[in-house]
Amino acid sequence: MNLSGRRRVTTVVAVTLAGLAVAVVVGLVVGPTPIGLWRIVGDLFSHVGIGHSTLTPLESTIIWQLRAPRMVLGLLAGAMLAVAGGTYQGVFRNPLADPYLLGVAAGAGLGATVAIVDIGSGTSTPTWTPLLAFAGALGAVAVTWVVGGRGLRATPSTLILAGVAVASLLTSAQTYLQQSSTDSITRVYVWLLGSLGTASWRSVLLVLPYVAVCTVVCVAAGRALDVMSVGEDESRSLGLPVRRVRLLVVAASSLGTAAIVSAVGLIGFVGIIVPHVVRLLVGTSYRRILPISVLAGAAFLVLADTVARTIVAPSELPLGVVTALVGAPVFVLILSVRRPAVR
């Protein structure tokens, strides 16, 4: 990579980091109760014995028990979905791949619907919905992997096709369940469209280990994915254990995605668009795309969530709607300015 290319990457990283900082501040400051940034910073310092907090107990609760966990969960979800999407695009060498490709979304959707409709016959979404969603997501990917390619002998195209089959099967089962119980249909829809509204420190702690490990694995696989851009046979001849690498990164992306989906529902668009925007800006190497996608995805989702919870306050827009509403124009804009690599 030449010097101007390196400068471009530095610029993109700097802008992304600035965006991340803005997202963190906005995620804490913006809301129906106006609380200034400096008073929040003052409160932070007071905890380590410097100065005194000017926050009322109510304000402190709003910041540290509502907005902060929601913001952090948004960072984790955005980072994980973006890096998983980028990884899938690399490992399947398919620009249309997103984290839900192998049935994670359909499996989680079915699991959550079962929890909400069948067993949770009450009027609220049961607290163990995430557990069933998580199980459904992992179960779906496992079935896809077994059907698509007898373990290590899976090829990208058989896996994608098996994913399509498993996803449509589970989605139809989910739709049937959802239609059969009209009184819970709204709650199912709310869950399906994704929301950070139920975020708590507990949900943050639940997904954090998955996101941390899986993100590290995906980012570390960047070099392997770059080698894999010359195809399976050639990368094997270059010394890459292609099948083991594929199994490892698909497992990591799917596990991380399943954890996120079970906590926040199905948030679309982040996983497919963020890595593409990053690719248009910094080139085709996954060693650059993946780490920058982590930062960009985190920032993007928190900003989208801020829009989702403020634009029609006091009610909220579904997060999945906002990610597409904000993301699509941004993507089209960047696509029209920066052409993808010549082909």
Added chain:
Amino acid sequence: MNAVVVTGLSVRAGGRDLVSDVSLGVESGTWCTIIGPNGAGKTTLVEAVAGLRRIGAGSISLEGRAVGELSERARAKIVSLVPQHPEVPAGMAVREYVALGRTAHHGLLRGASVRDWTVVDGVLRRLALDEFAQRDVVTLSGGERQRMVLGRALAQSTPVMVLDEPITGLDMRHQIELLELLKKEVAQGGLTVLATLHDLTLAGQFADRLVLLDHGRVVLDGRAADVIRSPELSVAYEMALRVVEVDGTDVVVPARTRLDPS
């Protein structure tokens, strides 16, 4: 010493033998070319030697080590491959592409070291690719592209190189140019080459030895000049071939009438 030893090799796919009971050895630092009609099993054979095919029966050893028992990484330090239809990943610079050849040396978690880049830049200079070093791989012409793929294989610094129809789609000058570059690596670097080639005249000119493959079996195996002049060649290709000597070089000329199989 033989760098490549193939013994009784059979490779099956789709219910039939693509290669059956093939045995051959390639002496270290020499060039052996596999010839034969389409569908004779040439590609299967060289891919098996490169470790990319599941072996049905027999064995392949490279530098004295059984190819099936080597890890992908260990094997990639012994044998490199120039495929028939290399994938050209858009957006990658030529220097990065050639550096892919160093993957087995630096591993997946660490990047290319200073030594790796020294090897890469040395290869770029040897193949006169240095002026393209920062160009996107898709902007190269066919000849430059094929030289770049050869560069990646050379950067692998392996004692054995396998090439599958490396000059397909190149004009005459670029064909000769590429083969001359390879010949230099054999003569000066002690590289062992196993290649497939369709052009029989070029095959005869550049290889030390020719092996004629037909229906997955070895029909002829010998000095290039002898194999080129053998009547078996016409039988394998199912057409009359004539050899004409032009300034000391054997030129294989196809006749237009089909040889009667009786």
